[in-house]
Amino acid sequence: MKKSLILALLLTGCATPGSEAVKPDPKQVDEMRATAKTLATQLGGKLKQEIEANGPASAVGVCKKIAPQIAADLSKQTGWKVGRVGTRARNPESGTPDEWNARALAVFAERMKKGEKPDAMELAEVVTAPSGQSYLRYAKAIAIQPMCVTCHGLPKDIPEDVKARLQAEYPMDKATGYRVGDLRGAVVIMRPL
Numbered sequence: 001m002k003k004s005l006i007l008a009l010l011l012t013g014c015a016t017p018g019s020e021a022v023k024p025d026p027k028q029v030d031e032m033r034a035t036a037k038t039l040a041t042q043l044g045g046k047l048k049q050e051i052e053a054n055g056p057a058s059a060v061g062v063c064k065k066i067a068p069q070i071a072a073d074l075s076k077q078t079g080w081k082v083g084r085v086g087t088r089a090r091n092p093e094s095g096t097p098d099e100w101n102a103r104a105l106a107v108f109a110e111r112m113k114k115g116e117k118p119d120a121m122e123l124a125e126v127v128t129a130p131s132g133q134s135y136l137r138y139a140k141a142i143a144i145q146p147m148c149v150t151c152h153g154l155p156k157d158i159p160e161d162v163k164a165r166l167q168a169e170y171p172m173d174k175a176t177g178y179r180v181g182d183l184r185g186a187v188v189i190m191r192p193l
């Protein structure tokens with residue numbers, strides 16, 4: 001009895017705010033949320049347009065060019081590092097999460113298990129690098145929608161020409177096998193403070 005009381009006190013003690021944890025500024029988080037939304041909207045629009053005009057196999061090439069370009073443009077405009085990562089990456093260079101992003105994805109996956117919808121999920125934290133530089137880090141969950149399975153779904157969902165194109169462009173591709181509603185990854189932003 002006594003032991004468990006001490007343990008409870010220790011645990012609450014650890015969770016007490018005001019230690020090292022710096023609270024993210026809600027206004028800065030709003031700005032990052034808006035940037036994440038811009039990326040998703042611009043990319044989604046371009047993808048849909050290209051699929052409708054020239055089919056999904058051609059859209060693979062567009063995605064390869066456009067996705068990094070939109071992220072780079074937004075990074076330039078804001079001075080932050082803006083990108084996308086996957087729970088399984090297609091582009092191993094840009095799509096592989098670092099430690100913080102991997103933890104964000106794990107948190108999202110846990111919350112989904114408890115029944116939360118991925119669409120509204122986000123995480124924002126202030127972290128300090130070994131160099132002493134602080135960053136506000138932000139992740140917004142990305143879920144698989146019906147249009148995504150053409151290029152990220154089960155083998156039966158992906159047309160043969162898209163499969164061939166993916167194999168040619170992304171020999172290391174791990175980003176297939178997803179179903180509608182699955183957690184696909186996150187828009188991630190790292191903002192120097």
Ligand code: HEC
Nearest residue numbers: 059060063064067084085086089090091095148151175185
């Ligand atoms: C026309 C095929 C196609 C469709 C449709 C498509 N994607 Fe992708 N996706 C790609 C390609 C190609 C890449 C790699 C882009 C790159 O090289 O940066 C990619 C990369 C990603 C990434 C970045 C992480 C990684 O694995 O490299 C995420 C996240 C992602 N897609 C989510 C989605 C979501 C969500 C949808 C539906 C709204 C979707 N994709 C629809 C082809 C597609």
